[in-house]
Structure formats: C-alpha cells, structure tokens
Amino acid sequence: MTMTKNNGANLLATVTGIALMTVFSIFALHAENETSLLILLAVGAAGVFVAYKSGFVARAGQGLQAHRHVGDLCIVSAFAAMVLVFRNDHFALLQLATVLLYCVVCIGLNLQIGYCGVMNFAGAAFFGVGAYTAAVLSTHTQLPHLLVLLAGGFAAALIGSVLLLPVLRTRGHYAALVTIAFGTLFRSFLEVNDTLGGPQGLKVPGMQILGWELSEGITVFGMSFSFYVNYVILAFVLLAGVFILTRRIKRSWLGLSLDAVRIDETAASTFGIHIVRWKITAFIIGNLFAGIAGAFFAMMTSFVAPANFTFGDSLILLSIIVLGGIGNLWGILPAAAIVLLLPEKLQAIQEYRFLLYAGAVILILLFRPQGMFPRRLRTLIPGLGTLK
Amino acid sequence: MNATLLECRGLTMKFGGVVALNELDLDIRQGEVLGLLGPNGSGKTTFFNVVTGIYAASAGSIRCEGRDISKLTPQQISRTGITRTFQRSRLCLELSVFDNIAIGDHQNLNNGLWFNLIRRADLEKQIRDTFDRARALAKTFSPTLSERMLQPAGSVTMIDRRRIEICRALISRPKLLLLDEPSAGMTHEETRELMDDIMMVRERIPGLTVVIIEHEMNVIERITDRCVVLNYGRRLCEGTYREIASNADVQEAYLGQS
Numbered sequence: 001m002t003m004t005k006n007n008g009a010n011l012l013a014t015v016t017g018i019a020l021m022t023v024f025s026i027f028a029l030h031a032e033n034e035t036s037l038l039i040l041l042a043v044g045a046a047g048v049f050v051a052y053k054s055g056f057v058a059r060a061g062q063g064l065q066a067h068r069h070v071g072d073l074c075i076v077s078a079f080a081a082m083v084l085v086f087r088n089d090h091f092a093l094l095q096l097a098t099v100l101l102y103c104v105v106c107i108g109l110n111l112q113i114g115y116c117g118v119m120n121f122a123g124a125a126f127f128g129v130g131a132y133t134a135a136v137l138s139t140h141t142q143l144p145h146l147l148v149l150l151a152g153g154f155a156a157a158l159i160g161s162v163l164l165l166p167v168l169r170t171r172g173h174y175a176a177l178v179t180i181a182f183g184t185l186f187r188s189f190l191e192v193n194d195t196l197g198g199p200q201g202l203k204v205p206g207m208q209i210l211g212w213e214l215s216e217g218i219t220v221f222g223m224s225f226s227f228y229v230n231y232v233i234l235a236f237v238l239l240a241g242v243f244i245l246t247r248r249i250k251r252s253w254l255g256l257s258l259d260a261v262r263i264d265e266t267a268a269s270t271f272g273i274h275i276v277r278w279k280i281t282a283f284i285i286g287n288l289f290a291g292i293a294g295a296f297f298a299m300m301t302s303f304v305a306p307a308n309f310t311f312g313d314s315l316i317l318l319s320i321i322v323l324g325g326i327g328n329l330w331g332i333l334p335a336a337a338i339v340l341l342l343p344e345k346l347q348a349i350q351e352y353r354f355l356l357y358a359g360a361v362i363l364i365l366l367f368r369p370q371g372m373f374p375r376r377l378r379t380l381i382p383g384l385g386t387l388k
Numbered sequence: 389m390n391a392t393l394l395e396c397r398g399l400t401m402k403f404g405g406v407v408a409l410n411e412l413d414l415d416i417r418q419g420e421v422l423g424l425l426g427p428n429g430s431g432k433t434t435f436f437n438v439v440t441g442i443y444a445a446s447a448g449s450i451r452c453e454g455r456d457i458s459k460l461t462p463q464q465i466s467r468t469g470i471t472r473t474f475q476r477s478r479l480c481l482e483l484s485v486f487d488n489i490a491i492g493d494h495q496n497l498n499n500g501l502w503f504n505l506i507r508r509a510d511l512e513k514q515i516r517d518t519f520d521r522a523r524a525l526a527k528t529f530s531p532t533l534s535e536r537m538l539q540p541a542g543s544v545t546m547i548d549r550r551r552i553e554i555c556r557a558l559i560s561r562p563k564l565l566l567l568d569e570p571s572a573g574m575t576h577e578e579t580r581e582l583m584d585d586i587m588m589v590r591e592r593i594p595g596l597t598v599v600i601i602e603h604e605m606n607v608i609e610r611i612t613d614r615c616v617v618l619n620y621g622r623r624l625c626e627g628t629y630r631e632i633a634s635n636a637d638v639q640e641a642y643l644g645q646s
Binding site: 245248249252253254256257259260263264266267268269270271272273274281377378380381384385 | 440441442461462463465466467471472474478480482483484486487490491492494495497498499501504505508511512514515516519523537538539540556560
C-alpha cells in the first residue's frame with residue numbers, strides 16, 4: 001500500500017518538476033531586460049537548492065525511472081508548449097534549435113570521451129565538416145536534403161577516420177593534442193580556401209524535405225508560426241533519435257565494453273576486449289553525430305563561415321559535457337541551455353563568456369567532479385534481478 | 389602423472405638491461421594447483437604478464453596444449469581459456485558488480501552492433517542468462533555479494549572485491565586460472581576465507597588448473613599440489629611445499645646468505 005502511495009507521489013514529483021522547469025525556461029527565454037533575468041536566475045537557483053534539500057529531486061528521479069513513458073510524454077509536451085509560446089519569436093526559436101543541435105554533438109562527444117575515453121578536442125571541427133559538406137552538396141547537387149544531412153555525418157566520420165591512426169597510436173594527452181591540431185588545421189584550411197568562400201564563408205539554401213519547404217512560415221488553425229518552428233521540430237526529432245540510439249548503446253554489451261576500455265585497457269584486453277575496435281567505433285559514431293548536426297545547422301542558418309567552427313567552440317562543447325556530467329546523457333540538455341543561452345541573454349557577460357565558462361568548469365571540477373548530474377549505474381534492463 | 393597444459397621453454401623477458409625472466413623452463417600440469425614462489429622481483433608477475441600476452445616475450449616459447457601462444461595478443465590468449473586476477477585490484481569500481489563479472493565473459497557475449505541495437509529481445513535474453521550465471525557464481529563465494537550484483541563494485545568489502553575478480557576470471561569457464569597474490573591487503577581472517585573459496589573452486593570445477601602467486605606460506609602449504617620457486621627470473625627449484633621449504637637454496641634466496 002505504501003509502495004503504491006510512494007509511487008504516486010514520485011510520479012507527481014516528476015510531472016511537477018518537468019512542468020516547473022518548462023515554465024522557468026519559457027520565462028527565461030522571454031526575459032527582456034537583464035534585471036528581470038537576474039532575478040529569475042536567483043529564483044531558479046534558490047528553487048533548485050530547495051528541491052535538492054527537500055528530496056524533491058530524488059523523488060522526481062525515481063518517478064522518471066519507474067514511469068519512463070510518462071517521462072517521455074512530459075518532455076514531448078513541455079517541448080510542444082515551448083514551441084507554441086514562442087511560435088512567432090524567430091530569435092528564441094533559433095536559440096532553441098541551436099541548443100538542440102549542440103546537444104546532438106555533445107552526445108557524440110559523450111560517446112567518445114565519456115564512454116570510451118577517446119579524447120576529442122575538435123568537436124566543432126567535425127560539426128564544421130558536416131556544415132561545409134551540406135553547403136557544397138545543397139548548392140551544387142540535387143541530392144535530397146535528408147541525404148545531405150547523412151552525407152554531412154558520413155563526411156565527418158570519414159575525415160575523422162584519417163585521424164584514427166595518430167589517435168590510436170598515442171594515448172591520453174597526446175591523443176588530445178592530435179585532435180587540437182586537427183581543429184586548428186581545419187579552420188586555417190577553410191580560411192585560405194577560396195573555393196569554400198575563405199573567411200567570408202558560403203551561403204546555404206534552406207532545407208526542403210519531401211516537398212516540405214522548411215524555410216517558409218506556416219499557418220495552422222489561423223495561428224501563424226515562424227519558419228524556425230519547422231527546424232526546431234526537426235532538430236528535436238534528430239536529438240530524440242540520437243538520444244535513443246546512444247541510450248541503447250549504453251544499455252547493452254556495447255556500453256559495457258566501451259566502459260571497460262575507458263577504465264582499464266590492460267584488464268579489458270586480458271578478457272578479450274579489442275581496444276582498437278571499440279575506440280574506432282566510438283570515434284566514428286561520435287563524429288557521425290557531430291557531422292549530421294553540423295549539416296542541419298548550416299541549412300538552418302543558411303550560412304557557414306570558419307568563425308563558427310573554432311577551437312573555442314570545441315571547448316564550449318567540452319564544457320557542456322563536463323558541466324552536465326561526463327557520461328550522463330540527460331545532463332547535456334540543461335548544461336547546453338546554460339552555456340549557450342546565458343551569454344546571449346546577458347549582453348554584459350557576452351564579452352567575458354569564455355572567462356565564465358572556464359570559471360564554471362574549474363568550480364565544477366573542484367567541487368563536483370562528476371558534473372551537475374553525475375552518471376548513474378547502468379541499468380541494462382529495468383528491474384533486472386528483482387523479479388525472482 | 390597428468391598431461392602438460394602449459395609448457396614454457398627458454399622464456400626470456402628483458403626490459404632494457406633488466407632481465408625479468410631468464411631462459412625459464414616451466415611446465416604446468418593439467419588439473420594441478422601450482423604455487424609460484426620467490427622473493428620480490430624474481431619474475432613471478434612478469435611470468436603472468438607474458439603468459440597472458442600483456443608483454444611479448446623477448447625469446448622462448450609458450451605452448452598451451454601443444455599450440456604456441458607466445459606470439460598471440462591478449463585477446464587471442466583469453467580465447468584459449470587462460471584468465472587471471474591482478475595483484476593490485478583492477479576492477480572497474482564505478483561499474484556494478486554484475487558489469488565487472490560480465491566483462492570477464494566478453495568472448496561469449498554477442499558484441500555485434502545489429503544484435504545490441506536492434507535485436508533487443510535477444511539481447512535481453514542474453515543479459516538475463518548472463519545475470520543468472522554471474523549471480524549463481526557469486527553466490528557460491530558469498531551470498532551477500534550475490535545480493536549486491538547491481539551495486540557499485542567500489543561499495544563492497546575488500547574480500548568481496550577479490551571475489552568479484554575471481555568470478556570475472558571464472559565466468560568464461562577457463563582452463564587455466566592465474567591468481568596473482570590473492571591475499572595481498574587482506575587480514576589473516578580474510579585470507580583464510582579466501583583460501584576456503586579457492587579450495588571450493590577446485591572441488592566444484594574439477595578440471596581447472598590454477599597457478600597461484602603467494603607470499604603467505606601457510607596458504608601455499610594448504611592449497612598447492614606442487615611449488616616452483618623463482619629467483620632472478622630463473623627456476624630455483626620445484627617440488628611439494630615440504631620439499632621446497634627445506635631446500636637450502638630457497639632459504640638462502642628468501643633470507644639472504646647467513
């Protein structure tokens with residue numbers, strides 16, 4: 001009896017929690033001036049603190065685990081509510097879609113760094129490979145745009161494979177240096193390459209999928225929607241797909257093998273785990289995600305330039321996964337929202353944003369090294385071992 | 389006398405100028421428990437590392453049931469049925485007890501992309517089977533451990549961590565189990581319990597061959613059939629515990645010249 005009562009309370013906590021976060025995000029995106037945003041942030045921080053201390057967060061987490069479908073439904077409704085509220089606000093929708101696409105890249109990085117332990121400091125470069133591939137293919141060929149997205153992913157994975165040899169032959173810091181070198185090289189290459197537009201970049205036509213023109217506004221039941229709504233919805237679908245796929249990797253023998261490689265290569269190889277095979281798998285899939293997101297981003301913003309794909313951007317991606325909790329998929333979303341949106345909203349800190357990211361990462365590593373949302377133990381199958 | 393399972397001839401391992409194994413000849417017989425003794429730095433752990441393929445031998449051969457395994461990778465060697473534990477625990481402490489044991493069964497688990505991502509029903513069946521086997525194995529050692537299968541490995545006691553390592557090595561049903569100083573860091577009481585465990589493993593898995601590196605002499609006396617003493621990477625002598633304990637060379641190697 002108490003069991004079911006607890007169960008109900010947990011579920012209520014989950015639904016309330018997601019609803020509160022949605023309302024908060026809507027207000028935060030709406031905030032016009034900096035004073036109101038600061039007040040809102042203070043209220044939010046206090047709310048999070050109280051929720052943690054009162055056990056509300058723990059309850060909501062249990063509820064989410066016990067009723068996964070309800071959780072999924074809540075998230076989809078929360079997303080739909082945000083789209084409805086901002087239906088005509090170009091800027092807010094663009095920001096929302098950017099956050100979703102950055103989440104896709106960060107999930108890829110999490111697969112590489114958080115699961116397998118392969119360092120990648122060139123996330124933005126692989127994002128850029130996808131973006132430029134989309135720019136070239138959609139301008140010069142008649143390839144359907146869904147395939148252009150995939151081609152962006154494959155191009156990033158392919159160019160990533162060239163890096164495999166040096167990445168596999170080096171370890172730890174040295175492998176990280178290889179990717180840093182690649183990121184820098186990629187940007188310089190774009191800047192001097194006139195065919196790819198040099199520093200000015202390239203224009204990209206809007207996306208068109210099966211006759212659906214994404215860069216045109218829509219009207220439903222007399223309500224007009226910004227054309228960005230199309231992109232936001234599609235980005236959400238992409239993120240959901242990538243999320244589900246990665247969660248399946250995590251909750252299978254694949255995730256176990258990746259973890260074993262990250263934690264102890266020597267022990268893993270004594271039990272027959274092929275270190276190289278798993279590093280290649282993680283590196284290629286991660287870059288594939290980054291490339292697809294990049295291709296999407298290019299067609300959404302209809303413009304690509306080298307300045308969007310710098311080493312600094314790679315560091316932003318890394319700080320998102322460090323803040324969210326390395327290896328935790330859910331943590332990426334709030335972390336990406338904070339890292340990307342806060343500087344946009346608070347113009348005063350725009351100039352100092354790298355300083356702030358660095359500060360935040362140092363604080364997190366000092367006081368909560370597992371990130372805001374530490375990774376949980378693997379649940380291969382819900383309820384495993386409790387049925388008997 | 390039983391057939392030879394592992395036959396090492398002229399096994400040499402050099403690290404720069406240091407000769408860790410020096411033309412070592414060593415036979416391990418089917419089904420025996422062999423104690424590997426010797427002072428610190430005499431090459432015991434190096435021997436394990438060479439047999440499991442972590443180091444490639446500088447010279448010499450290792451034959452497992454007649455097949456030369458000295459050029460194989462650690463992955464290939466694990467498939468021939470040789471597994472081990474480590475002197476300093478090498479568990480994945482942040483993973484669950486079950487995850488750790490399942491890593492040991494890697495060669496029998498389907499790690500294909502298609503199987504894991506799409507054929508979820510088959511995967512679930514394999515997970516449940518593996519879970520039941522891992523839990524049954526853990527239960528033979530410690531009922532409390534078998535109830536903590538989904539807790540982090542870092543949250544169990546030191547002796548249970550050692551048991552996880554042994555389960556991880558046993559779950560793939562190996563032919564040869566290499567135990568690298570299982571009593572390291574244990575109290576006397578824990579050491580005694582662990583030795584009971586190893587005796588029990590012997591009874592339950594009759595064909596299993598075990599090589600154990602150990603400094604606790606009463607452990608060696610109790611569980612080994614035969615001992616080999618190494619010194620400076622060479623075989624100093626071999627025989628039953630009683631024979632080697634009374635050997636003058638062994639006493640000299642351990643205690644220094646008197």
